[in-house]
Amino acid sequence: MITLGHYLVLSALVFGLGLYAALSRRNAVAMLMGIELMLNAANINLVAFNKYAAPGAMQGQIFALIVITLAACEAAVGLALILAAYRRFETTYVDDLHLMRW
Amino acid sequence: MPWYVELLRAVVGTIIIFSGVAIVAAMLGVLLERKISGWIQSRIGPTHVGPRGVLQTVADTIKLLQKEHIVPRNADAVIFASAVVLVPLAALLDYVVLPFGTTRWGPLIFRDLNIGVLYFAATSSLIVLGILMAGWGSNNKYALLGGLRSAAQMVSYEIPIGLVLITIALLAGSLSTVTIVTMQAHLWFIVTQPVAFLIFLAAATAEVNRAPFDLVEAESELVAGYFSEYTGMRFALFQLGEYAEMFAMAALAVTLFLGGWRGPVLPSVVWFLIKLYALVFVFMWVRWTFPRFRIDQLLNFSWKCLIPLALLNLVATAYVVMVVQR
Amino acid sequence: MLLDWGYVAIFVVVGAGMVSLPFAIIALLSPRGTSPHKRDTYESGMEPIGQAWSQFNVRYYLFSLIFVVFDVEIIYLYPWAVVARSLGASAFYSIAAFLAILVLGLAYAWRKGALEWS
């Protein structure tokens, strides 16, 4: 029998992977992928709570939709920033991008 | 039903759909393509294998099966190999929600999913990934450029297709393909939505990378586009993916606009196939009628023509459905 | 409902198997050439110069960026479309406002020339 706990544990593991990627990667795009994994982990939680804790309401799924929307916005803007930084500094490695102004 | 009966049904259904698409769409499609091209250009087309050359694609497949398959030295082997599975699989996944006909026990469909047309849009968007992976994995300039062009083109034309799907869902009040066909019992949606039909046809032609939107595999510029480096059976699998996607798009157009399997006298499956092949013929006809677009014209056509038109059409439809008819 | 998706899962698994089936056949049938040039990258007979993995036009990114934003807008229309019939005029105006903002985005991109290729 699969319970809410199973999903929460899985989501915690995915979150850990995402956190590791976001913290340990040097490449900005790879960090962004880590963040996407973390957002997905949160979404698993939202949808799982929707099914098990509040089946009558659709709030969990709706919130998951909003998170997906924001993830898309974040990816679009974040990647545009990465691209802009790359075109100026010729690198996407964040520890090379340590100057606030050029 | 016990679970093993369901499992057996699912497996048998899958095998039928896969071999059906491989034969009806890919093999027959290639043959038709060559015969119709020949006819339009006052040629004869293939004649040698079998009576009037009908076995030509069978022979071609057997030939391709015997070819060596080569992974270029510089290619990224993992991505190179996974792309070739992803593209045909994603194209064939579309067929889950396409109703082919109706029987006494209900519509002839692999599975009538609740989110029908959304499922179709989602699975066909996976093809873009396969194409990008193929283009990148080959590490070949032609392939990479072809893959990139293809991806930019396919994502641009996904938007008008999505808008058309929503317009139809609005009319039918459902995303399920079977319900959409049922709602056309009295009037095909092509009558009420001619603009949407034309937008869908144009966008579908572009989405499957066919002429006049075929600059992705413009032979004179890019060899075979993203699958230049693929040999033998892998090449055949990409072809299978392309033809499967083209037939899926045509079948979706039949389902959305031409009343699906509906028609008098003849059995429903026959009607479905007639409509399907009529649309496929249109695709092939268009190929030899219009010159190829340039990439800027191609993207402009989607963003500056099809999308505003589709939006306008959607708002007008919504106005009629939600304000006038109430 | 889960049964439907069970079918889809079987479709994916069996389908992946069927797509991979030709590979088993070619493993048995296909010839093995030994020419060293066999695995060269194809470039119409020329020796390839440099890697293909180099940079290309940023336009491709711009278009996919606009695509993602529009794609997200569109997903909100699916749930609206299935209930629209049961809702009245007020729902029409709220969706019209939603679409107007979408059009604003398109107009901005158009105006700023993000939809030009040159």
Place this chain on the structure above:
Amino acid sequence: MTGEAIAFYVLAAITLSAGTVVATSPNLMHSAVALIPALLGITGLYVLLNAEFVAGIQVLIYAGGITVLILFVIMLTEGGTGLHIRQRNEQAAVAAAVAAATAAVLVAVASRTPWAHGAGTLPSYTPGAIGQSFLGPNLPLFEGTSVVLLVALVGALLIARKEIRE
């Protein structure tokens, strides 16, 4: 084991193994490609949780949209040339510890808390229920997202375009 349990464990295995590749692969392109099975595995989990609509959106937006963006940007920037560059920073060990600790705390909380089971049943047709909710009580949210998207589009275009013109 029931079918649901089998499906859950298979999907969890796909998600976690692909996620591990995303987080650790030294080849950026492999990370990005591994994101696809990870996202599809999560899609399967949504289906198991009776959220078919969210599942469809997940494929359409994440797999078909965001991943394409990420692939484009990798190809536009380092691409294959990034293969021989060190991908982990000096804090990798600390990062691993932090991530492991966070995950451990979350797992402990998740498995020890006696979660309450809510009453009621899921609506059988989720797209309809979501639509009702978006045009009913959640209308501000619905209109708000379109504003957020507009802002994101304008911002992203400004950032990306500015560099081109120079």
